[in-house]
Amino acid sequence: MTASASQTSESPRRWRALVLIASAELLAMSLWFSGSAVAPALRAEWGLSESGGAWLTLAVQLGFVVGTLVSALGNLPDVLSARRLFAASALLGAIANAGVAFAARGPASGMTLRFATGFFLAGVYPPGMKIMASWFRRGRGLALGILVGGISLGKAFPYLVNALGSERWRVNVLAVSGFAVLGGALVLFFVEDGPFAAPAARFDFGQIAKVFANRGVRLADFGYFGHMWELYAMWTWFPVFARESFAARGLARPALAEMIAFLVIGAGFVGCILAGLAADRVGRTVVTSVAMALSGACCVLIGFLFGGSPWLLLAVAAVWGASIVADSAQFSACVTELADPPYVGTALTVQTCIGFLLTMASIELVPRLVQAVGWRWAFASLAPGPFVGILAMLRLRRLPEAAQIAQGRR
Numbered sequence: 001m002t003a004s005a006s007q008t009s010e011s012p013r014r015w016r017a018l019v020l021i022a023s024a025e026l027l028a029m030s031l032w033f034s035g036s037a038v039a040p041a042l043r044a045e046w047g048l049s050e051s052g053g054a055w056l057t058l059a060v061q062l063g064f065v066v067g068t069l070v071s072a073l074g075n076l077p078d079v080l081s082a083r084r085l086f087a088a089s090a091l092l093g094a095i096a097n098a099g100v101a102f103a104a105r106g107p108a109s110g111m112t113l114r115f116a117t118g119f120f121l122a123g124v125y126p127p128g129m130k131i132m133a134s135w136f137r138r139g140r141g142l143a144l145g146i147l148v149g150g151i152s153l154g155k156a157f158p159y160l161v162n163a164l165g166s167e168r169w170r171v172n173v174l175a176v177s178g179f180a181v182l183g184g185a186l187v188l189f190f191v192e193d194g195p196f197a198a199p200a201a202r203f204d205f206g207q208i209a210k211v212f213a214n215r216g217v218r219l220a221d222f223g224y225f226g227h228m229w230e231l232y233a234m235w236t237w238f239p240v241f242a243r244e245s246f247a248a249r250g251l252a253r254p255a256l257a258e259m260i261a262f263l264v265i266g267a268g269f270v271g272c273i274l275a276g277l278a279a280d281r282v283g284r285t286v287v288t289s290v291a292m293a294l295s296g297a298c299c300v301l302i303g304f305l306f307g308g309s310p311w312l313l314l315a316v317a318a319v320w321g322a323s324i325v326a327d328s329a330q331f332s333a334c335v336t337e338l339a340d341p342p343y344v345g346t347a348l349t350v351q352t353c354i355g356f357l358l359t360m361a362s363i364e365l366v367p368r369l370v371q372a373v374g375w376r377w378a379f380a381s382l383a384p385g386p387f388v389g390i391l392a393m394l395r396l397r398r399l400p401e402a403a404q405i406a407q408g409r410r
Contacts, residue, residue: 070122159262
């Protein structure tokens, strides 16, 4: 990542680090949808409407946005040890999440604790990507693809816990908190910084402005923003869509809908790995553009399958689940290759901060459209995001800066 680092040979321990960091991200990021997975029970107990239940996710998104903003302003992933920041944040996020089971007795306390969970997860996601990038120069797209794939599985994991675990939602929430603590411990005690790690940076309040002054990083960010407009709205509302679609078909089986939600969101793990392999060989801008074109087509098509064949719905949704997140790691990989090396952590944090801020609008938009036009057209509102993302990545492909991406594979 620095001139001297570029002369460093690839470490044979990088694959061990990859497995450990990806596993830790899976376990820690399972906190994200811990509340959404038990939303039916919480709506019944707290008297929430369907749109009110969406705030179980929106509160996490908002907390994450605030957390990443604080982290970016303070250059925390670059000034502090990324490993210690990851471990401490996973622990604090687990405590906040456990508080929903122990202390929350209504929407106000529940949403506050979900906000805190998201705030602390800001110290898990970007630092994890920074640690991973320090281990890989070649094959970074695949490595970050596996990492983000682990995050996808982690966010699907609460649905699996809810489908197979206890009938008492508090037990399931506490189980997810336990997994997050384990994830933090893995990074703290078993992972080291890689050979391409930049030295600790000095605090620089102006780094946020410098991130956007970098033309290559700016375009990679706009690609990411278009991707994020679609991603979290799909992850939030597809489980609800599946439940209601099965009910309309006369298949009122909540456990089946939960399992399908896990499979569809978890399909992103496969998509991320395949995209990472392809991006390191044919180029990141090509792979991200293809993934966004495919996911954009799926979000237009999926509504027409509402109330129809569960198997056809699952097939299209699995393609959507795999493609919608397949490109995510490649936007981050572009930032690690194009940003100022000592402040890669800050650049990644700025990217995620704005991207997650956009998700709050799209998550709120979908249920309003469901009320207005039904499920057939609601998800189609997400298609402009990948369209804008494709334009940004094709523009980046034509710039001289693109030669720095994936050892010249644009």
